[in-house]
């Protein structure tokens with residue numbers, strides 16, 4: 001396992017993008033401080049030093065469409081490994097890692113192409129030790145940290161190494177082999193959801209299943225339809241979950 005450790009970086013995803021060609025498959029990078037962290041759908045990902053940011057470079061990974069879901073599972077398992085008695089850890093589709101209805105980790109997978117080769121950079125931010133006041137102050141009422149939600153602060157280095165190992169393991173596991181595990185972790189299944197399109201549209205439905213390609217199968221007024229993670233955000237009808 002190769003982990004590059006930096007004092008400060010704009011974004012660990014951007015670092016791997018810039019050095020993708022010379023770095024080998026499976027290389028991870030982390031930093032004490034990320035000054036321009038990126039979230040999904042163009043959001044920023046802020047940090048007060050209590051978050052563990054890291055990214056893993058995967059060159060030509062198999063089944064890249066479901067990678068983002070499998071990375072969510074990897075993080076759930078890594079976090080669980082930090083506890084003798086793990087808390088209940090769920091996934092809000094497609095890959096927000098949730099404890100007690102709060103988001104403790106965000107995942108941003110980005111692709112980089114060089115000719116016919118495609119690499120995926122899996123960027124992961126785990127909230128380890130921030131306090132509730134921090135999330136309130138930065139306008140993130142649905143976020144929480146492991147310390148805040150479990151009363152225990154995992155060792156940063158141990159969590160990092162465990163998470164990178166789990167990501168590399170799930171990256172080579174076919175989704176068919178972990179689909180049932182993914183469904184067990186999903187907090188949305190069997191619940192009403194609101195599907196928010198990038199264009200501002202809203203659609204109400206019930207989340208009923210997950211397709212073999214990772215899409216969320218929903219039942220709406222006009223019947224069943226599938227939702228892919230690209231252009232939409234899925235929320236509970238009454239809030240985040």
Ligand code: BTN
Nearest residue numbers: 011037038039040106107123125
């Ligand atoms: C989300 O919006 O939920 C995804 C957040 C992903 C944040 C991580 S922190 C490490 C990596 N570097 C980034 O700039 N973003 C990801």
